[in-house]
Structures are given as structure tokens and as C-alpha cells.
Amino acid sequence: MRGRFFYEVLGMQKELLNKTDIDRTLTRMAHEIIEKNKGTEKLCLVGIQRGGVYLAKRLASKIEEIEKKEIPVGSLDIALYRDDLNMRKKQPVVRRTEVPFEVTDLKIVLVDDVLFTGRSIRAAMDAVIDLGRPAAIQLAVLIDRGHRELPIKADYVGKNIPTSLSENVEVQLKEEGLEDMVILGKVVSED
Amino acid sequence: MLKRKDLLGIKELSVEEINLILDTAAGFKDVLGRDIKKVPTLRGKTAVNLFFEPSTRTRTSFELAAKRLSTDVINFSVPTSSVVKGESLIDTALTVQALGADFIIIRHSSAGVRHLLAKNLRASVINAGDGTNEHPTQALLDAFTIREKKGRIEGLDIAIVGDIIHSRVAKSDIYCLTKLGAKVRVIGPPTLIPKGIEGVGLEVFHNMEEGLKGMDVVMMLRIQMERQGKGFFPSTEEYSKNWGLTPERLSLARDDAIVMHPGPMNRGIEIASEIADGPRSVILDQVTNGLAVRMAVMYLLAGVKE
Numbered sequence: 001m002r003g004r005f006f007y008e009v010l011g012m013q014k015e016l017l018n019k020t021d022i023d024r025t026l027t028r029m030a031h032e033i034i035e036k037n038k039g040t041e042k043l044c045l046v047g048i049q050r051g052g053v054y055l056a057k058r059l060a061s062k063i064e065e066i067e068k069k070e071i072p073v074g075s076l077d078i079a080l081y082r083d084d085l086n087m088r089k090k091q092p093v094v095r096r097t098e099v100p101f102e103v104t105d106l107k108i109v110l111v112d113d114v115l116f117t118g119r120s121i122r123a124a125m126d127a128v129i130d131l132g133r134p135a136a137i138q139l140a141v142l143i144d145r146g147h148r149e150l151p152i153k154a155d156y157v158g159k160n161i162p163t164s165l166s167e168n169v170e171v172q173l174k175e176e177g178l179e180d181m182v183i184l185g186k187v188v189s190e191d
Numbered sequence: 192m193l194k195r196k197d198l199l200g201i202k203e204l205s206v207e208e209i210n211l212i213l214d215t216a217a218g219f220k221d222v223l224g225r226d227i228k229k230v231p232t233l234r235g236k237t238a239v240n241l242f243f244e245p246s247t248r249t250r251t252s253f254e255l256a257a258k259r260l261s262t263d264v265i266n267f268s269v270p271t272s273s274v275v276k277g278e279s280l281i282d283t284a285l286t287v288q289a290l291g292a293d294f295i296i297i298r299h300s301s302a303g304v305r306h307l308l309a310k311n312l313r314a315s316v317i318n319a320g321d322g323t324n325e326h327p328t329q330a331l332l333d334a335f336t337i338r339e340k341k342g343r344i345e346g347l348d349i350a351i352v353g354d355i356i357h358s359r360v361a362k363s364d365i366y367c368l369t370k371l372g373a374k375v376r377v378i379g380p381p382t383l384i385p386k387g388i389e390g391v392g393l394e395v396f397h398n399m400e401e402g403l404k405g406m407d408v409v410m411m412l413r414i415q416m417e418r419q420g421k422g423f424f425p426s427t428e429e430y431s432k433n434w435g436l437t438p439e440r441l442s443l444a445r446d447d448a449i450v451m452h453p454g455p456m457n458r459g460i461e462i463a464s465e466i467a468d469g470p471r472s473v474i475l476d477q478v479t480n481g482l483a484v485r486m487a488v489m490y491l492l493a494g495v496k497e
Contacts, residue, residue, distance in 0.1 A: 077221075079232075080218070080222070080231070080232040080490075081230065081231060081232070085232065085233075085493070089496065090494060091192070091490065091494025093214075093215075094217075094218035094219065094490065095218055096221055097218065097222075126231070130225065130227045130230070131225060131226075131227075132226070
């Protein structure tokens with residue numbers, strides 16, 4: 001939120017997706033997930049804390065609407081699996097991991113808001129594999145902004161947005177009390 | 192974020208710091224419920240258990256908490272170390288630090304030791320009980336257990352029963368639970384309750400029946416047998432008759448009251464076996480939650496950069 005304030009003041013932010021765009025994008029992604037998996041058998045969605053959790057729930061309800069079948073949804077916290085704990089100024093907040101079903105032999109679709117370096121996804125895959133041995137792990141992201149540092153690729157992408165490293169992509173969601181919106185801004189040094 | 196590299200006592204912690212530890216512990220409790228109860232979070236770190244007083248439970252809990260975080264652990268216990276050869280405490284601790292310890296978990300009979308070490312060491316010092324002063328991780332796990340079972344701490348009526356004057360557990364619990372907004376009272380014979388404790392906003396009861404009425408949480412303390420016959424209480428039989436928790440007495444508390452005990456228990460003395468093993472006892476939950484809380488403490492202290 002602090003970042004947002006700077007963009008607004010400096011007039012540097014640009015809206016990439018509005019509420020309707022986000023909804024249409026998620027509807028398309030829901031169809032793609034069903035198509036690729038030929039239905040919903042053995043399918044589950046696991047959102048990465050926090051933005052990914054809300055998106056996973058939205059995708060699940062869309063899939064349920066289309067297929068008329070319930071699909072299990074979990075949330076995953078990756079703080080304990082990060083590779084930068086020794087480098088960060090602050091220890092990341094540990095949130096709940098709630099995957100109330102057996103993941104072994106399921107097809108898991110990991111859901112995140114923004115795909116950037118790929119390091120969060122690496123951590124998420126390790127976290128999932130500690131829960132069991134899924135049949136497959138797929139990846140769905142609302143925004144792919146490029147700049148990968150690991151060999152990771154999303155199976156379902158809401159929107160590809162080429163960015164520079166000095167830019168910042170922010171996904172705000174109504175579940176957090178904000179209006180649904182994706183914003184591109186310049187990173188303003190917070191020092 | 193924690194504002195200190197060491198966890199020496201509850202007294203100096205802010206409410207925000209206590210809540211951060213409890214919230215973080217909830218995430219670690221999830222880990223303990225899985226088949227693979229280990230995360231790679233603190234791999235490459237080393238913890239040393241430096242215990243100058245006997246302890247099995249606390250030492251084992253810290254050891255397992257460290258292992259669950261992928262931290263290596265060394266147990267350094269007094270009878271087998273150079274301390275018996277006359278090495279000074281600081282030299283012992285500096286030696287342990289030179290071996291690469293990131294965490295030094297200390298239990299000592301003297302209350303000043305923790306500050307001495309914290310000041311002289313780079314490593315994070317965690318107090319695992321210092322004399323009759325504090326036992327901060329026990330209070331945190333008690334608070335975590337109460338919050339888990341009752342959904343809150345603020346506004347709860349909590350009784351701590353027994354030997355308050357010698358109990359570091361009681362002291363840390365009183366700091367912790369009153370900071371979090373509970374209404375805490377102590378119950379016990381006048382010889383085992385510090386004079387003037389009412390002054391810090393606690394109610395004092397010298398009668399079990401009166402004290403237990405309407406409680407949400409009943410926290411029993413271990414009676415230390417070595418105090419027997421030293422003027423604190425006449426005999427364990429006498430103590431048990433006046434201060435033991437029996438089903439009849441527990442019925443005076445609220446219907447949904449929970450019973451806690453930091454262990455090890457003297458069954459049939461301060462607590463009846465049927466209560467300890469009964470549906471209202473959360474004594475074993477306390478043990479499990481101790482792991483989650485100690486993992487959270489180590490995780491958060493590891494993130495404090497000087």
C-alpha cells in the first residue's frame with residue numbers, strides 16, 4: 001500500500017486490468033484448466049498465500065459453475081521454503097498452510113497472482129511435495145511479468161505483461177478490501 | 192517483527208511481539224500435523240542446549256523444535272562438560288559460540304546469567320528457565336494453547352494454583368496472560384504466594400473453592416517435593432487436601448473450563464489422575480504446542496539482524 005501511495009502521488013501508475021477484465025480472464029483460465037485436464041477428476045487448486053489463495057477460490061467456483069462438480073481448494077504458505085531467508089531484512093510472515101485433503105495422486109494446480117523470478121514457485125513446489133506425491137503439478141498465474149531466474153513456466157497465464165525491473169506489478173483484490181485491479185507502477189525507492 | 196536478538200523473558204516483550212510469536216506458531220503447528228514434520232527453513236544453523244539444571248521435557252522440546260527446522264543441535268549438559276573442571280560460564284558459552292552456534296538455549300539456576308550471556312554473545316540466547324525468575328517459552332505455549340482452545344485470551348478468567356513464589360512458570364504466565372488482557376488470579380497458601388502480588392492487579396485467593404468459581408482456565412503448578420518440611424507446607428497429604436484439583440473442585444469452574452499443567456505432574460497430589468486424563472485436560476496439547484512455539488521463536492530470532 002505504501003508503494004501505491006507513491007505511484008499515485010507521482011502519477012506513475014497505470015491500470016493494466018480492471019474488475020471486468022480480471023473476471024473474464026479468470027473465466028477463460030477456468031475453461032483452459034478444465035480443457036487441459038479433460039474435466040475435474042483428481043483435480044485440486046492450491047493458492048499461494050496470500051493473493052493466490054483468493055484467486056484459487058475464484059477459479060474453483062468458476063470451474064464448479066461450469067462442470068457442476070466440487071473441487072478441493074487449499075492454501076499454501078511458502079515462507080518456510082524460501083531461499084532468501086539469510087538475505088532479507090525482515091523475516092517473512094508465516095501464514096497458515098491449509099490443504100485439508102491428501103495430495104498424493106492428485107493433479108494440483110498451483111495458483112499465484114504474479115509470476116516473476118519463479119523462486120516462489122520453486123518454494124511452493126517443495127512445500128507441496130512435503131505434503132505428499134502429487135500425480136502432477138501445474139501452474140496458473142494471473143500475470144506473467146517475465147524476468148525468470150529459474151526454469152519455470154506457467155501452464156495457464158491470465159495476461160503476459162513485459163515489464164522492466166524498475167517496474168512493479170500489483171494485483172489488488174476485493175477479498176483484501178480493495179477494488180479488483182492490476183496496476184503497473186514504477187518502483188520508487190523506499191529508503 | 193521481534194525487536195531483540197534474544198528471548199530472555201516475557202516481562203520485556205510487547206503485546207505485538209507476543210502476538211507475532213503466537214501467530215507464527217500457528218503456521219508451525221500446521222507443519223507438525225503432517226507426515227513430513229520437517230521444513231528446510233533454518234538449515235545450516237546450529238543450536239546448542241546449554242543446561243546447567245536437569246531437564247528432560249524442555250530440553251527435548253527445544254531439540255526437536257530445532258531439528259524440525261533443519262537446524263543442527265548439540266546438547267551440552269553440565270556433568271559431562273568442562274564446567275566441572277572449573278571453566279567459567281562465559282568461557283563455556285564463548286567456546287560453544289566459537290563452534291558455530293547461532294542459538295544458545297540456556298537453563299541455569301541463577302537469574303542474572305541470561306543477561307550476562309546475551310550481552311557477551313553474538314548468538315541468540317533463549318532462556319529455558321532461570322532460577323525462580325522466568326520461563327518464557329512455557330508462558331508462550333500456555334498462551335498459544337489457551338488461544339487455540341478458547342479462541343481468545345482477552346477477558347478470560349484464569350486461575351494459577353499452587354507454589355507461585357518459587358515458580359518461574361507462574362511468573363512468566365502472569366506477565367504474558369495479563370499483557371494479553373486476561374483476568375488472572377492466584378490460588379494457594381499464604382506461604383507460597385509472594386507478598387504484595389495484589390499490587391500488580393492480580394486477585395489472591397487462599398481458598399480453593401472460592402478461587403475456582405467461574406474460571407475459564409485452571410492452571411495447576413507442580414508442587415516441588417523438596418520444599419516439603421521447610422515451612423512452606425506441612426506435608427504433601429496436607430497440601431493435596433487443601434490445594435489438590437479434584438473433580439468436585441473442578442465442577443466449580445465453568446462447564447467448559449480447561450485444565451493445564453506444565454509438567455511433570457505429581458498425580459494424586461496437585462491434580463487427580465481422572466482430571467489429568469479427562470476431557471478437559473489440555474496437558475498433552477501443551478506439550479505439542481511447545482514445539483510449535485519454540486520453532487516460531489527460533490524462526491523469528493533468526494530474522495533479527497544486528
